[in-house]
Amino acid sequence: MMHWRHPPRLPVRLACFVLAILLLWPVPLWISASTIAVQASPFVAICTLLAGWAFGAGIILGLVLSAIAIVRKRWFCRYICPVGLLLDGFSRIGLRKNAWWGKCPSIGGYIVLLTAAGSIAGYPLLLWMDPLAFFSSAFTIRTATDILSGFLSTAGLTFLLLIAITSGDLWCARICPLGATQDFLSGARSLPGSFKDILKSKSHGKARYGIAFSTTRRAFLAVAAGVGLGFLAKRNGRARADRAPLRPPGAIEEDEFAGLCVRCGNCMRACPSKIIRPDTGQAGIAGLLAPTVRYEGEYCLEDCNACTQVCPSGALQNLNLRQKNEYVIGEAQLDPSLCFLVRGVRDCDICVRSCPFDAVQIYWDEDLYVACPVVDQLKCNGCGACEAYCPTGDVKAIRVWKSGTV
Amino acid sequence: MAKRISRRELMQSVATGGLVLAGSMTPLESLMASQLRPMAKRGPQPPGPAVARYPAVLADGKVVQPQRELEVLHKTEVLVVGGGPAGTAAALAARCLDVDVTLVERYGYLGGLATGGLVLAIFPLYDRDNRQVIRGIGEEMMQRLDVLKYGIIERNRAPVYPTVDAEAFKYVLAEMVLESGMDAYLDCWGVDAIIDSNYAVKGAVFESKSGRQAILADVVVDASGDGDIYAAAGAAFEKIKDNIGLVSRLGNVSVQDVLDEHLKNATGPRDDMDSGMPARGMPVTAFEGHVGSPTPAPGINWLNMKGPVGDGLDVAELSRMELLHRRALWKNLEKARRKPGAEQAFIAETAPQMGVRLTRLLDGAKKLTEKEMKTGVKFKDAIGYSGAYANAPEFQIPYGCLVPAKLDNLLAAGRCVSAEFLVADTLRLIPVCWVTGQAAGIAAALCVKDQCKPRQVNVPRLQDLLLKQGAFLG
Ligand SMILES: Cc1cc2nc3c(=O)[nH]c(=O)nc-3n(C[C@H](O)[C@H](O)[C@H](O)COP(=O)(O)OP(=O)(O)OC[C@H]3O[C@@H](n4cnc5c(N)ncnc54)[C@H](O)[C@@H]3O)c2cc1C
Numbered sequence: 001m002m003h004w005r006h007p008p009r010l011p012v013r014l015a016c017f018v019l020a021i022l023l024l025w026p027v028p029l030w031i032s033a034s035t036i037a038v039q040a041s042p043f044v045a046i047c048t049l050l051a052g053w054a055f056g057a058g059i060i061l062g063l064v065l066s067a068i069a070i071v072r073k074r075w076f077c078r079y080i081c082p083v084g085l086l087l088d089g090f091s092r093i094g095l096r097k098n099a100w101w102g103k104c105p106s107i108g109g110y111i112v113l114l115t116a117a118g119s120i121a122g123y124p125l126l127l128w129m130d131p132l133a134f135f136s137s138a139f140t141i142r143t144a145t146d147i148l149s150g151f152l153s154t155a156g157l158t159f160l161l162l163i164a165i166t167s168g169d170l171w172c173a174r175i176c177p178l179g180a181t182q183d184f185l186s187g188a189r190s191l192p193g194s195f196k197d198i199l200k201s202k203s204h205g206k207a208r209y210g211i212a213f214s215t216t217r218r219a220f221l222a223v224a225a226g227v228g229l230g231f232l233a234k235r236n237g238r239a240r241a242d243r244a245p246l247r248p249p250g251a252i253e254e255d256e257f258a259g260l261c262v263r264c265g266n267c268m269r270a271c272p273s274k275i276i277r278p279d280t281g282q283a284g285i286a287g288l289l290a291p292t293v294r295y296e297g298e299y300c301l302e303d304c305n306a307c308t309q310v311c312p313s314g315a316l317q318n319l320n321l322r323q324k325n326e327y328v329i330g331e332a333q334l335d336p337s338l339c340f341l342v343r344g345v346r347d348c349d350i351c352v353r354s355c356p357f358d359a360v361q362i363y364w365d366e367d368l369y370v371a372c373p374v375v376d377q378l379k380c381n382g383c384g385a386c387e388a389y390c391p392t393g394d395v396k397a398i399r400v401w402k403s404g405t406v
Numbered sequence: 407m408a409k410r411i412s413r414r415e416l417m418q419s420v421a422t423g424g425l426v427l428a429g430s431m432t433p434l435e436s437l438m439a440s441q442l443r444p445m446a447k448r449g450p451q452p453p454g455p456a457v458a459r460y461p462a463v464l465a466d467g468k469v470v471q472p473q474r475e476l477e478v479l480h481k482t483e484v485l486v487v488g489g490g491p492a493g494t495a496a497a498l499a500a501r502c503l504d505v506d507v508t509l510v511e512r513y514g515y516l517g518g519l520a521t522g523g524l525v526l527a528i529f530p531l532y533d534r535d536n537r538q539v540i541r542g543i544g545e546e547m548m549q550r551l552d553v554l555k556y557g558i559i560e561r562n563r564a565p566v567y568p569t570v571d572a573e574a575f576k577y578v579l580a581e582m583v584l585e586s587g588m589d590a591y592l593d594c595w596g597v598d599a600i601i602d603s604n605y606a607v608k609g610a611v612f613e614s615k616s617g618r619q620a621i622l623a624d625v626v627v628d629a630s631g632d633g634d635i636y637a638a639a640g641a642a643f644e645k646i647k648d649n650i651g652l653v654s655r656l657g658n659v660s661v662q663d664v665l666d667e668h669l670k671n672a673t674g675p676r677d678d679m680d681s682g683m684p685a686r687g688m689p690v691t692a693f694e695g696h697v698g699s700p701t702p703a704p705g706i707n708w709l710n711m712k713g714p715v716g717d718g719l720d721v722a723e724l725s726r727m728e729l730l731h732r733r734a735l736w737k738n739l740e741k742a743r744r745k746p747g748a749e750q751a752f753i754a755e756t757a758p759q760m761g762v763r764l765t766r767l768l769d770g771a772k773k774l775t776e777k778e779m780k781t782g783v784k785f786k787d788a789i790g791y792s793g794a795y796a797n798a799p800e801f802q803i804p805y806g807c808l809v810p811a812k813l814d815n816l817l818a819a820g821r822c823v824s825a826e827f828l829v830a831d832t833l834r835l836i837p838v839c840w841v842t843g844q845a846a847g848i849a850a851a852l853c854v855k856d857q858c859k860p861r862q863v864n865v866p867r868l869q870d871l872l873l874k875q876g877a878f879l880g
């Protein structure tokens with residue numbers, strides 16, 4: 001606990017903590033504030049840059065912080081990281097003396113190598129392990145619509161806190177990819193054995209303990225594995241693309257989406273319609289917690305592009321309003337055997353009225369003597385207004401399906 | 407005076423009705439022969455006074471109706487033409503303010519499309535938060551249906567909408583009209599307007615078994631659904647074509663909800679994106695016979711029909727469509743009988759009147775626009791709300807929609823008021839017709855009381871009276 005005694009650090013850390021909360025608060029300071037809070041992580045900034053989907057003020061900030069990490073060892077951990085502060089606090093009340101992992105090698109470095117190599121293949125494998133993403137995700141609980149998604153959104157941070165309580169600095173010293181990224185940057189040929197000591201040393205002096213990553217061979221293997229796994233995951237994602245749930249507007253191709261998404265929950269909090277929900281595994285484990293779109297009661301508003309403004313990794317492309325409305329989330333299809341109008345249940349034309357793009361029209365078939373809503377796929381962008389308002393009950397007669405799944 | 411006679415007739419019918427009712431309830435022996443009244447004389451009647459006849463004349467290939475004086479059947483203060491949801495609400499509301507009211511309806515029952523059109527679902531009643539925003543006279547009608555067996559179902563279960571029984575509703579309306587003491591003429595078509603030299607409406611001309619007669623009035627409420635009277639008077643309007651269907655009721659249907667059945671078999675849970683993606687384009691499957699949805703009466707379903715787009719004012723088109731609709735309904739029945747639970751189904755009734763949606767929209771002092779509807783603009787002269795429907799939230803309806811831009815002494819109510827087509831598409835729905843009807847009725851009564859024109863009506867007073875009659879103004 002020595003570090004608590006260095007006077008300037010605590011106020012700075014607290015200030016950064018408060019700032020992070022302000023940036024992530026459901027009512028943000030400005031629309032894309034939450035992006036910055038995640039992109040500030042050098043791990044996210046560098047891997048995202050390698051994957052090549054995002055660039056912007058937040059990434060530049062992340063790079064600047066990366067640059068500082070080169071000259072000041074673990075400077076980000078010591079001054080900025082809000083999760084670091086939290087974990088410090090929790091480990092103080094916990095059983096931290098029992099550092100059973102003292103002799104364990106660090107795996108953070110491998111995570112970084114795997115992910116960075118995967119990024120080059122277009123699939124940053126473990127980007128979701130970024131602590132700032134966990135931190136951000138926890139705020140999603142305020143907008144969660146059901147218990148499961150509320151639980152899942154906080155699961156990451158809860159897990160870190162449990163580690164802190166039971167095992168002290170284990171996360172920061174051995175696992176955290178954000179920490180390991182800094183270690184790489186500071187040029188530490190050897191990785192730290194005792195996180196405490198690193199934090200104690202104000203300088204960027206040489207590390208003292210165990211060597212976790214000394215051999216270039218292991219590093220090389222990790223990089224090769226990362227590239228290979230990245231390609232594999234992409235292929236797997238492509239194969240599963242037709243089973244994938246709907247993604248928010250601006251989502252990149254399904255094969256890369258699950259990899260690039262950091263699961264920060266920014267888009268879910270930004271959505272005023274609350275139609276973005278965490279994936280609970282419909283499209284396989286790879287997509288777990290990534291954002292999916294569900295039209296239950298609300299739809300993707302024609303005058304909103306909030307989610308496309310807040311994605312730190314570029315998994316959701318930054319789109320202006322016009323582009324967003326042109327982005328095809330999916331396509332609406334009618335099941336006539338459920339439709340109230342077709343079945344004469346009542347004089348329904350709710351899908352026609354609710355469509356903001358005039359894409360649904362009622363056709364009259366003289367031979368079948370039946371009226372039937374028909375969707376103009378050239379106009380339909382899958383905003384889901386028809387599905388949200390269709391009154392047929394639990395299963396809607398008109399539903400938005402992933403394009404190309406027919 | 408003609409008025410007296412009709413009143414007396416009405417009273418008589420009430421009395422006879424009461425007697426029959428009493429008879430059916432009391433033990434037979436308590437009914438004394440002396441209590442029975444003699445019937446009118448059956449058989450040949452003495453000749454009446456000679457009447458001059460002026461038949462139309464065919465001259466030079468043209469049919470000409472000679473100019474002639476019309477018998478004045480009746481004089482009244484407020485004349486309501488059309489006895490649908492709007493007309494009945496207007497007449498009852500006006501009658502509450504103790505003015506002389508006369509209601510004229512072309513068919514032999516009240517309720518318009520809501521009964522005779524067999525359009526039995528009452529929506530939109532609720533706002534986004536499932537609060538009922540349409541009350542007043544419509545609510546009173548529904549409350550009267552509440553206490554009748556098989557009168558109405560799904561009441562106060564927002565967002566599910568109530569469904570009424572057509573016969574129960576006809577009965578309730580007849581009862582309310584009788585109780586109110588207004589004059590009512592049924593089986594009587596409004597065929598022309600009567601205007602004076604100042605282009606102000608003074609009544610209307612009707613055609614019935616009694617011939618062509620006039621009813622004079624201080625104010626006329628056109629609740630004919632088609633704006634027949636304001637059009638005849640020369641008011642400007644927008645002509646609309648819309649879908650025209652023929653609704654029917656099926657009997658002996660035990661499939662209460664085919665949908666439930668279907669859901670169990672056909673489609674997986676909501677999350678399962680693998681299942682049940684329907685085919686692209688105009689689907690041709692699943693058009694087996696349809697059995698519609700339940701009504702309050704057991705075993706009776708109502709079956710809606712959208713129908714093709716047509717001109718609801720063109721008698722040739724209407725006639726042909728009605729014949730084709732009937733043929734289609736029979737074909738549908740035969741297919742529907744293949745469904746489990748509907749093997750013994752039969753057509754209990756086809757609607758006595760065609761399902762004509764929109765025909766004429768008034769050019770009013772105010773034309774309610776789609777933008778105003780969607781953005782929920784508030785009006786100083788609001789007379790009520792329409793409930794939320796699809797993605798449009800509840801919205802206010804201004805009084806100006808009922809007042810013609812030029813014509814005087816006339817108010818429109820119901821599905822022919824002044825609004826853009828897409829707005830009228832909501833205003834035409836039953837509860838919203840209650841709203842415009844009730845407001846038009848009160849406004850007409852105020853014109854009589856304050857000796858003013860509809861456009862001069864004291865709006866705060868109108869709103870005050872609406873509130874007193876239980877209407878919802880926000
Ligand atoms: C097929 C169909 C389905 C519908 N489904 C629904 C639904 O599910 N829910 C809903 O709320 N609404 C529905 N509607 C709309 C709604 O039923 C009508 O728009 C509503 O009843 C209109 O009320 P109104 O009083 O303005 O006109 P109407 O109901 O048409 O009443 C007008 C009355 O005036 C009479 N009349 C007309 N001309 C004359 C004349 N010249 N002289 C004398 N009397 C005249 C008519 O006989 C009628 O009784 C549907 C309409 C149709 C056609």
Ligand code: SF4
Pocket residue numbers: 334338339340341342348349350351352373386389390391392397398
């Ligand atoms: S909203 Fe649903 S039930 Fe109504 S017409 Fe459209 S598809 Fe059919």
